[in-house]
Amino acid sequence: MDAIAANVVGVDLAKNVFQAYWVEPETGEIKNVAIRRAKFLQHFVDRAPCVVGMEACGGAQHWARELVKLGHEVVMLPAKSVKAFVSGNKSDAIDARAIWMAVRQGGTKRVAVKTEAQQAVLALHRMRQQLVKVRTMQINELRGLLTEYGEVFGQGRAPLARGIADALERLGTRLPQVVIDSLREQWARVGKVDEQVAELETRLKSLLKSDRNAQRILAIPGVGLLTATAASAAMGQADAFKSGREFAAWLGLVPAHTGTGGKTRMLGISKRGDTYLRTLLIHGARSVLTHGKHSSAWQQRISQRRPMNVVIVAMANKMARTIWALLKYDRPYQASWVSKAPA
DSSP, rough: OOOOOOOOOEEEOOEEEEEEEEEOTTOOOEEEEEEEEGGHHHHHSOOOOOOEEEEEEETTTHHHHHHHTTTEEEEEEOOHHHHOOOOOSOOOOHHHHHHHHHHHOOSSOOOOOOOHHHHHHHHHHHHHHHHHHHHHHHHHHHHHHHHHTTOOOOOSHHHHHHHHHHHHHHHHSSSOOHHHHHHHHHHHHHHHHHHHHHHHHHHHHHHHHHOOHHHHHSSSSTTTHHHHHHHHHHHGGGGGGGSSHHHHTTTTTTTTEEEEEEEEEEEEEEOOHHHHHHHHHHHHHHHHHHOOOOOHHHHHHHHHHHHHHHHHHHHHHHHHHHHHHHHTTOOOOOOOOOOOOOO
């Protein structure tokens, strides 16, 4: 970026009209222009190589790949980081200027540009995640409706699955048949969503066979199909992070803190970054700690000093660092590996 840092263009993406802000290096003239979507790439074909800054929003990955093909450097920033540079009322022109300022300021962790293959994997994950949410909502709605008629089930899906047939049979003598039929259809829809989720997982397994990075990650205890494929795709390139610690911080698996007057107080985890991947890692860490047959000396020591939830997050942090190390140094997982701090 140093060679062309003086030529920065801030772009505010939209559906149809993009806003671009830059300062002409030779004259110092400020430009803040609207560009139609169809003419966006043509505008950059005619420009000398420059740094294009944009928020990591819908469509940003596509435009980033296209701009890189044209010889430009793309800097994608989290929307939260850009917000600090917005002054006055919000508009496309002001947002483009804020992006330009944020890129020029530096110091903000970039969002890695992903390949289309990596985004394809994440698309399957997003579709599966949405189906799981829909399934949960349908089950909760069905449970609530049955509760209105005195049919109460224990927490979780299993008690509902075991008792719903008998409950509907009992209610059949009290409620109109059309209501009973509707409740049965609602439960049948849950089964159909199960099939859709299973089909997406089968497709993820097929993608796993061609993803060497995901296969290496899969060997880590507590990592399954979902975590392996999501981590491989979400990271983009391991070189985008300076260390495993930075990758773990990007996932929000480090403590937040607040401080003033020379006093710093540590808080809970920051919960920044990819919520989905962080959740998968925490669930995997919980599985290792509660169901694992063998525990390392590190696990035993930290379990004696910290509450269970803290240990789980620490384990998830360790898993994230391990994932980064495997991909950065292109090596298989070794349970007996002992990491050493650089001299």
